[in-house]
Amino acid sequence: MTASQQPPLPEDARLGETAGEWRFAGRDQQRDLCLSLARQARREVLIFTQNLDPHSFNSLELYEALKQLALRRPDPALRILLQDHEPVRRGGYRLLELAQRLSSRVLIHRPHLQEHREHRENFVLVDEVGYLYQPLYSRPEGSVSFHNPARARQLGHFFNEVWQQSEQDSLLRRLAI
Numbered sequence: 001m002t003a004s005q006q007p008p009l010p011e012d013a014r015l016g017e018t019a020g021e022w023r024f025a026g027r028d029q030q031r032d033l034c035l036s037l038a039r040q041a042r043r044e045v046l047i048f049t050q051n052l053d054p055h056s057f058n059s060l061e062l063y064e065a066l067k068q069l070a071l072r073r074p075d076p077a078l079r080i081l082l083q084d085h086e087p088v089r090r091g092g093y094r095l096l097e098l099a100q101r102l103s104s105r106v107l108i109h110r111p112h113l114q115e116h117r118e119h120r121e122n123f124v125l126v127d128e129v130g131y132l133y134q135p136l137y138s139r140p141e142g143s144v145s146f147h148n149p150a151r152a153r154q155l156g157h158f159f160n161e162v163w164q165q166s167e168q169d170s171l172l173r174r175l176a177i
Helices: 027-040 060-072 094-101 149-164
Strands: 020-025 045-049 078-082 106-111 122-126 130-134 141-147 166-168
Touching: 020 027, 027 060, 027 122, 027 130, 027 141, 045 149, 060 078, 060 094, 078 094, 078 149, 094 106, 122 149, 130 149, 141 149, 149 166
Parallel strands: 045 078, 078 106
Antiparallel strands: 020 141, 045 122, 106 166, 122 130, 130 141
């Protein structure tokens, strides 16, 4: 089935229930899908990103959804692998503020290996079943699924492999003086 023949994503897509994969194109659609996944998260959100694109990741709504998730969980509920921290260091990123405020529940790491820093894909993985996948971080298009455990496991395996070889980004931690 081609993208033009694909039925539209149901507005009431449910994480862990609505099976299938849908294409998205455009920053607004990407932001809305990311928010929908985050609002439905119950356990964990993993973000593998080049630069925490502000249009997708800096909305107040996403911040609130992820903050509520983090406050409900005793363990880290949000882990972010950030390849390029320079734009984030300049400030104004809500998820950086959240990581600084809830430092044991929201973690930001930087890949240690250069090959991982040069990875050009972005993805958001939610509760090991749902994801938003962007093959090229510079293009706001890709696929989303609210229930595809097999593909989610693949992305999760890659994320955890990189996470094991990453380090907390000390340049992003707030200094308490």
